[in-house]
Amino acid sequence: MIEISGKDAKREADTAELEFETHMSKEELLSFLRLLAEQIEKENAIHMLVDDIEVKFDYGFPVEVEVEHESSKKLKIKLEFKKRHRIELK
Numbered sequence: 001m002i003e004i005s006g007k008d009a010k011r012e013a014d015t016a017e018l019e020f021e022t023h024m025s026k027e028e029l030l031s032f033l034r035l036l037a038e039q040i041e042k043e044n045a046i047h048m049l050v051d052d053i054e055v056k057f058d059y060g061f062p063v064e065v066e067v068e069h070e071s072s073k074k075l076k077i078k079l080e081f082k083k084r085h086r087i088e089l090k
Contacts, residue, residue: 002049004032
């Protein structure tokens with residue numbers, strides 16, 4: 001399980017939505033990315049603990065990757081995992 005913490009984790013009452021933002025050192029970022037890559041290699045689910053809020057998400061492929069570069073001031077890399085659809089054959 002990936003564990004991350006920060007001061008800005010918020011969960012809306014009565015919903016399953018979570019919004020989180022934090023800053024990481026180089027070492028923290030490397031650890032986070034390695035743990036994420038390990039989970040992607042092992043299964044199609046991401047399991048993390050975000051400021052004591054447990055998140056488990058089963059996803060499918062393809063995963064959307066978005067890169068945004070703002071005139072050398074900022075680089076955003078966004079990964080979007082979508083819910084895995086299960087098909088049952090009878």
